[in-house]
Amino acid sequence: MAAFKNEDNGTWYTMFRYTDWKGERKQKCKRGFSTRKDALEWEREFLQQQTADMDMTFAAFVELYSRDMKTRLRQNTWLTKENIIQSKLLPYFGAKHMSDIGAKDIIQWQNEMMNLRGRDGKPLSATYLKTMHNQVSAIFNHAVRFYDLRTNPAAKAGSVGKKEAKDMLFWTKDEYLKFADAMMDKPLSFYAFEMLYWCGIRLGELLALTPADFDFTKSTVSISKSYQRLNREDIITEPKTPKSNRVIKMPDFLCQEIQGVHEILIWL
Secondary structure, three states, rough: OOOOOOOOOOOOOEEEEEEEEOOEEEEEEEEEEHHHHHHHHOOOOOOOHHHHOOOOHHHHHHHHHHHHHHHHHOOHHHHHHHHHHHHHHHHHHHOEHHHHHOOOOOOOOOOHHHHOOOOOOEEEOOOEEEEHHHHHHHHHHHHHHHHHOOHHHHHHHHHOOOOOOOOOOOOOHHHHHHHHHHHOOOOOHHHHHHHHHOOOHHHHHHHOOOOHHOOOOOEEEEEEEEEEEEEEEEEEOOOOOOHHEEEEEEOOHHHHHHHHHHHHHOOO
């Protein structure tokens, strides 16, 4: 391992050769380090990633985990994972070495998360604590299954929080009718809520619907995609789960209403 100083601007850089996962010899150069120590540390972690050495830091392994998993997950699923990793895991585990992280470290982190308070002064919800633990456990599971880490310390420490959220509240028919009556003067919103209530679809599924999804002769609507707003972009994805792809029978009155709206929009 070697680092070199750029005499023009005083920064350090590292240049070295390594063998990639295909067995091919490659040369790597990384510039812009403020100290020789930083340059050598970056080179060491890069080489550890190439050999999947579990002496690498948690932060370095997260880069491997991201490359392995990001393309396999729905974009919104990965963004949720990434937010937890960046805000709740890396600040605590980032500089620790994977092989040195034990169950006691996980327990200490869990205690910190349970003592954490939001801007409103309230603790994190039990379901969010469970989600965070699942994420850190998923990272160590990945290391155990594919990179020969000996054990998963998160599994040994045990989980926190709970899986089930609070009971969902549903409108009664009378409550819905009161709401619908108040929405009568807003036709598009009224028909949107009609679809949500009578067809039991998710908001993202509603917003992704196109005229081609409706079959007015059979009074059906096909759900095959979902709309999301991610990083200020409009994204159309597959539904939340494979079972979410479905054909829904609409009540006759709803089919007539939506067909009427459809014909008006075409005419316009």
